[in-house]
Amino acid sequence: MNKGFMVVFDGSNGAGKTTVIKSVEMYLLSKGFDVLLTREPGGTPIGEKIREIILDPATPEMSFMTELMLFGAGRAQHIQEKITPALAQGKIVISDRFDAATFSFQHFARGIDLDTIVKINDLALAGFSPNMNIILDLDPVEGLKRVQSRGEGLDRLEDEKADFLINARNGYLTQAQQHPDKFSVIDASQSKEQVLADVIVVIDALLAKHQ
Ligand code: TMP
8 A cells, every 4th residue: 555645735816736736636647656635724613613713804802822722623634634544544644734834824814823833733743744834935925816716705814914824924935944854945935837847847756755
């Protein structure tokens, strides 16, 4: 049986994660791999309920600590219910966002101190860590334009000021600098084809390492 591994796609809102993830799934399926697509916040029935609470634009009063702990709660459930069993079955798990987002959004953008973030994240992760974070890097102002052009309403986090999203982006870039073995940054302002080609280079390297 193949060894399972987990890759996370993350980055600015509107950077094209959904399209890239679909293409990577097709690429891996065409090579005969067993793939599990999932996301955060969400990924499990409980996690999807938590997602609705977190992203609801009708409750802007949510405290930063409540938000952090909800992300943590969803993550604990996600790992236990979905990710660990899939990896044990040799699947390649692809998650649309994961723990790096908590550092970027709740620490770098919200300003919650690092010790608190690490504490909550460690409780949620219980020693687990994804194998790779692929960051689709895009100027968040450009990303927001793309989100708006889809004609969907903004969720509670997308509705934040530009500074919030810029700080979150810098959070990803900082993490990537600090942990080059766990992060790959892809320039998402390139054409869709080039973004995908760059991503596939990273995926191929992971396959070579884990199979
Ligand atoms: P999505 O719309 O890309 O699915 O992401 C939902 C929002 O949640 C996005 O604005 C990023 C944010 N987020 C955090 O603030 N912290 C986290 O830990 C995660 C997973 C997402």
